[in-house]
Amino acid sequence: MRVSNKILFFVLDGASDRPVGKSTPLQSAITPNLDKLADTGISGIMDTIAPGIRPGSDTAHLSLLGYDPYKYYTGRGPFEAAGVGIDVKAGDVAFRCNFATLKDGLIVDRRAGRIRETTELAHSISEGVDVGTDFIFKESTGHRAAMVLRGEDLSADVTSNDPKKENKPMKEFHAISSKAEKTAKILNDFLAQSIDILESHPVNQERSSAGMPPANVILLRGAGLVPAIIPFEEKYGLKSAVVAAAGLVIGIGKMCGMEHVSFDGGTGGVDSDVVGKVRTAIKALEDHDFVLVNIKGADEAGHDGEFEKKRDFLSRIDEAFSEVLDLKDTMVVVTADHSTPVSIKDHTADPVPIMINGDGVRVDNVHAYNEIDAANGGLNRLRGMDIMHILMDLINRAEKFGA
Ligand code: ZN
Numbered sequence: 001m002r003v004s005n006k007i008l009f010f011v012l013d014g015a016s017d018r019p020v021g022k023s024t025p026l027q028s029a030i031t032p033n034l035d036k037l038a039d040t041g042i043s044g045i046m047d048t049i050a051p052g053i054r055p056g057s058d059t060a061h062l063s064l065l066g067y068d069p070y071k072y073y074t075g076r077g078p079f080e081a082a083g084v085g086i087d088v089k090a091g092d093v094a095f096r097c098n099f100a101t102l103k104d105g106l107i108v109d110r111r112a113g114r115i116r117e118t119t120e121l122a123h124s125i126s127e128g129v130d131v132g133t134d135f136i137f138k139e140s141t142g143h144r145a146a147m148v149l150r151g152e153d154l155s156a157d158v159t160s161n162d163p164k165k166e167n168k169p170m171k172e173f174h175a176i177s178s179k180a181e182k183t184a185k186i187l188n189d190f191l192a193q194s195i196d197i198l199e200s201h202p203v204n205q206e207r208s209s210a211g212m213p214p215a216n217v218i219l220l221r222g223a224g225l226v227p228a229i230i231p232f233e234e235k236y237g238l239k240s241a242v243v244a245a246a247g248l249v250i251g252i253g254k255m256c257g258m259e260h261v262s263f264d265g266g267t268g269g270v271d272s273d274v275v276g277k278v279r280t281a282i283k284a285l286e287d288h289d290f291v292l293v294n295i296k297g298a299d300e301a302g303h304d305g306e307f308e309k310k311r312d313f314l315s316r317i318d319e320a321f322s323e324v325l326d327l328k329d330t331m332v333v334v335t336a337d338h339s340t341p342v343s344i345k346d347h348t349a350d351p352v353p354i355m356i357n358g359d360g361v362r363v364d365n366v367h368a369y370n371e372i373d374a375a376n377g378g379l380n381r382l383r384g385m386d387i388m389h390i391l392m393d394l395i396n397r398a399e400k401f402g403a
């Protein structure tokens with residue numbers, strides 16, 4: 001009997017939905033390849049966190065990888081920081097940041113006119129700010145950035161300076177607990193010094209004279225203490241990689257010790273090069289045992305409330321799956337991290353379809369890949385935290401519990 005020894009794990013971000021009229025976007029999409037995988041595989045539905053809990057992409061991905069999000073999710077900051085390439089360490093306090101525009105004490109633009117190039121600004125902050133504690137500040141795409149504080153007696157129990165809405169006064173950082181007073185002071189120092197540097201920065205003077213909003217302040221939010229995570233390879237004995245365009249998913253992979261395999265053409269939107277991404281993932285299987293692939297576009301279409309856009313993107317994903325059909329010795333998993341119904345324009349707790357195709361699975365009577373058919377499958381209804389155990393069993397790497 002053949003046993004698959006590799007795992008190719010696809011997360012079609014937010015692909016799962018509710019019916020609009022008679023069918024969901026997945027049911028309406030043209031998906032011969034995914035249907036063939038379902039036909040020769042085993043299907044089910046899955047609550048990525050727990051029934052009725054609306055997952056974020058971050059908490060859902062942690063759960064799918066077998067890391068209890070209630071234990072390891074300490075806020076968005078740590079995963080964003082890891083995603084932009086900061087080598088975060090357990091005990092760091094991390095934030096996601098925006099370059100924004102401050103005028104007369106008010107935040108007049110939370111994205112600083114969607115500034116594109118912030119490398120020089122970030123560099124000047126890294127060089128010029130001194131708050132008596134080590135910090136790493138790094139720009140990301142567009143107006144985004146991340147920051148990590150590293151040292152003794154730091155805490156993530158601090159408020160944000162982000163008023164969340166435009167034309168509201170910028171806030172100060174405050175300690176929520178007494179152990180965070182030092183951190184709040186460091187952040188207020190950081191803020192004052194960075195404003196000084198940004199105000200007079202040539203990049204901003206140029207922007208102002210061109211009539212563009214200057215990126216003269218940093219908004220920091222999503223504070224989180226970087227958790228101590230057992231690396232994926234240590235946990236499962238599988239050499240792993242992540243293929244994704246979304247910084248948050250890359251960050252989760254990196255924090256779990258996965259290698260980030262990048263490729264050109266990933267945008268995180270519906271214009272992403274899905275064929276290229278799937279090929280990159282298949283190639284990564286040559287020297288990894290486990291490859292996580294996140295394909296983001298369907299989530300974007302769901303948030304936009306656009307049924308046809310979501311359906312058509314799912315059809316495009318299916319075309320890329322033609323090369324997955326011929327894989328040997330590989331467990332192929334296709335699921336989603338949560339539902340993003342076009343009728344709701346946000347994540348919901350509706351369970352997602354999951355399908356496993358590979359050697360030894362008990363092929364069931366499901367012939368199509370979608371939310372409704374999957375509910376009749378042999379996997380029945382699982383939780384996200386179960387899936388790695390099931391896969392380890394299928395590839396014959398699970399240990400026996402008891403004699
Ligand atoms: Zn998601």
Ligand code: ZN
Pocket residue numbers: 014057299300303340347
């Ligand atoms: Zn989303």
